[in-house]
Amino acid sequence: MLFSDTYKTIESTADGIFRDKGSKFIAIAYPIITESEVKPIIANLKLEHSKARHFCYAYRLTPDRSMFRINDDGEPSGTAGKPILNCILSADLTNILIVVVRYFGGTLLGVPGLINAYKTASNEAIKAATIIDKTVNDIYEVHFEYLQMNDVVKLIKEENLLVLEQHFDINCNLKIEVRKSYLNQVITKFDKIEKVKLTYLTTI
Known part of the structure; x- marks a missing residue:
């Protein structure tokens, strides 16, 4: 494969929202370059959304798109971080962090419901973002x-x-x-x- 010297990322912060059975999922997409940017972003979100139950996220870094991490933050394994990451992979984006802030509505959504919620909220944030090509x-x-x-x-x-x-x-x-x-x-x-x-x- 020839080395490609361009990659796709987002220009600036964008967000999306999804609601299901009283639960609210707020997805915020951030352009980032290094892993060290993640913790302060999560810390600020926790201050801003002090009543939220979960702060699940996924990010992908480097122009060759080789580095990624996911975090379910207490949700059942595979129901949050992975669907968020899959949205990033589907859009072929890198140098991006998506955090989904969940306010619990009192009704359990089950595994398929959670996967759908985290995926839909993340896709809404990507749709709202301006995608740019960078060298x-x-x-x-x-x-x-x-x-x-x-x-x-x-x-x-x-x-x-x-x-x-x-x-x-x-x-x-x-x-x-x-x-x-x-x-x-x-x-x-x-x-x-x-x-x-x-x-x-x-x-x-």
Whole structure:
């Protein structure tokens, strides 16, 4: 399989709602990049929905869509996190977290009822979201001496590279984002400038 350097995610937070027998299922979809974003989001939701019974979720991360987690948060195994994740997989999305907040309505829904509720609420949130295509980009740090500044800046402009951070002194540092499919040509050009060192940081 050829490496694809694009992936689908959501542009911003979106939500959906599903009701069944008095229970209310509020699904909120979040664009995220790292696992460390999940806990604070759940903590905030627990403050906002202090009377809710369950906070079930699933997320999928990385441009190659290889990392995912599910959490049933006290619901019967396989009735919450898995249906949420299946909605993410069906829509072929990554770098996304969907949390479904459940308010219990007093009537048990049974396993099929729960699966349907978590699935429907999650699909509503995905439907409400704006789905966007993003390119797979590598983040690099560029280290160079002040004298190389013009050459480095010229190359960044030529290649339309996004500068995330910059620090100019006798020794200069730039943090740049490079689309993966252009990486070889960009690195080759940097190699031609004397005393420039590139350090790979991460892929987003």
